Amino acid sequence: MKGMINKSMQNWAGNLQFTPADIAYPSRSEEIRKRVLDAISANQKIRVVGSGHSWTDLIATDGLLISLDQYEGIIKNEKDEFIIRAGTKIKKLGELLFNEGLGLENLGDIDVQSIAGAISTGTHGTGICFGSIATQIEEIKFINGRGEEITCSDKENNSLFKCAQVSLGALGIITEMKCRCMPAYKLVFEAKKEKFSDVIAQLDKLIAQNRNFEFYWFPYSEVVQTRYSNITQDDVEKPGIGSFINDILLENGALKVVSELARIFPFFAPSASKLAASLVSGTKKKNWSHKVYATARLVRFNEMEYNIPIPRFKELVREVADVVAKNRFKINFPTENRFVKADDIYLSPAYNRDSAYIAAHVYKGMDYKPYFETLESIFINNGGRPHWGKMHTQKADYLCTVYPRWNDFLKWRQEMDPKGIFLNNHLHEILGC
Numbered sequence: 001m002k003g004m005i006n007k008s009m010q011n012w013a014g015n016l017q018f019t020p021a022d023i024a025y026p027s028r029s030e031e032i033r034k035r036v037l038d039a040i041s042a043n044q045k046i047r048v049v050g051s052g053h054s055w056t057d058l059i060a061t062d063g064l065l066i067s068l069d070q071y072e073g074i075i076k077n078e079k080d081e082f083i084i085r086a087g088t089k090i091k092k093l094g095e096l097l098f099n100e101g102l103g104l105e106n107l108g109d110i111d112v113q114s115i116a117g118a119i120s121t122g123t124h125g126t127g128i129c130f131g132s133i134a135t136q137i138e139e140i141k142f143i144n145g146r147g148e149e150i151t152c153s154d155k156e157n158n159s160l161f162k163c164a165q166v167s168l169g170a171l172g173i174i175t176e177m178k179c180r181c182m183p184a185y186k187l188v189f190e191a192k193k194e195k196f197s198d199v200i201a202q203l204d205k206l207i208a209q210n211r212n213f214e215f216y217w218f219p220y221s222e223v224v225q226t227r228y229s230n231i232t233q234d235d236v237e238k239p240g241i242g243s244f245i246n247d248i249l250l251e252n253g254a255l256k257v258v259s260e261l262a263r264i265f266p267f268f269a270p271s272a273s274k275l276a277a278s279l280v281s282g283t284k285k286k287n288w289s290h291k292v293y294a295t296a297r298l299v300r301f302n303e304m305e306y307n308i309p310i311p312r313f314k315e316l317v318r319e320v321a322d323v324v325a326k327n328r329f330k331i332n333f334p335t336e337n338r339f340v341k342a343d344d345i346y347l348s349p350a351y352n353r354d355s356a357y358i359a360a361h362v363y364k365g366m367d368y369k370p371y372f373e374t375l376e377s378i379f380i381n382n383g384g385r386p387h388w389g390k391m392h393t394q395k396a397d398y399l400c401t402v403y404p405r406w407n408d409f410l411k412w413r414q415e416m417d418p419k420g421i422f423l424n425n426h427l428h429e430i431l432g433c
Helices: 029-042 090-099 115-120 158-164 196-201 203-209 241-264 266-278 310-327 369-381 396-402 406-416 425-431
Strands: 022-024 046-049 064-067 074-078 081-085 137-144 149-153 172-180 186-195 212-217 223-232 283-288 301-309 335-340 355-363
Touching (some): 046 115, 149 158, 186 196, 196 223, 196 310, 203 310, 301 310, 301 369, 310 335, 310 369, 355 369, 396 406, 396 425
Parallel strands (some): 046 064
Antiparallel strands (some): 186 283
């Protein structure tokens, strides 16, 4: 997120701009609570920003914007359950935990987000034995819309806790959370160039037999890049020139070049996708977990991601490939396909179902709407639930039909924030309140 002289703000992707009345950077929980109490007295709206890695309008406000960038770090260790400040960036958290001989059981593929922002939008990694990042949180403390400090957990205020784990920032401002950890561990990561049809045919086996498995499919081709991560006892290998060539030069540099060509000459986009597919190579690395999960994202894009039940995934991805070929969309970015364990968090897209996540990307500056609209209709026909931080067009009338505990969340939202000081236009639309 970056601020300018006139306090205009924009997100990482650049698709969202807004101008808050004021921006605050509290460094203590007492400051956060005072800001909330002052806003209540002034009848002022509040939204909280993490790292600006959401594509939706969740953070937009013309009221008070609170950044937790100065509210980071570990507060204390309680028998390997760490209480951490909500603004702590995931990358920094990984390093802090590693210094204690610990690690998180799973992470997503980007580590620049704040931990509170990541859980509040249902951010996830991949691995069918693991839930989203929010499932690793065992207690949450937040300041609600009454200015009260609330603590909830699996053991205390359980129903409220299941709302707070993925809250969209609609209950209040998260200040602290207790995070479940495990002894530090190493992963061996391997990326391969494989055939789409082969991967789909073996998908159940690939998901079941690997700790973390995902794949990228390159439109207009049979090429996928598969990614496997499994625990290893081998020694750490320092990243070599091969890792640099794959991660930076190919995945970012070459992608940037072909994407620019596709933006300038849209008719070239399908060929650009095939060209990118031809450049896919294999790579392997061994390192501590927090240094393996995340990948560099230097090329900016727009993204839509949906969660669907795993039993529908194989047929659905074939349908996606067919409609892409039929419509000849002007796209060249691959889709990302990941797999996540069911959970019991009320507004988690993985609520009560083992899930596949399909993310579609379009290079910044290119027209994404025809592609996203077509894919979104396929996802909706398969009971899809949108990622809360990625582009989608769904409103409360649809969302309430795919979340069984929808009304429970709305009840707690009203209880925690009766004046709606944490609501903005986007939340009014998606929550229907």
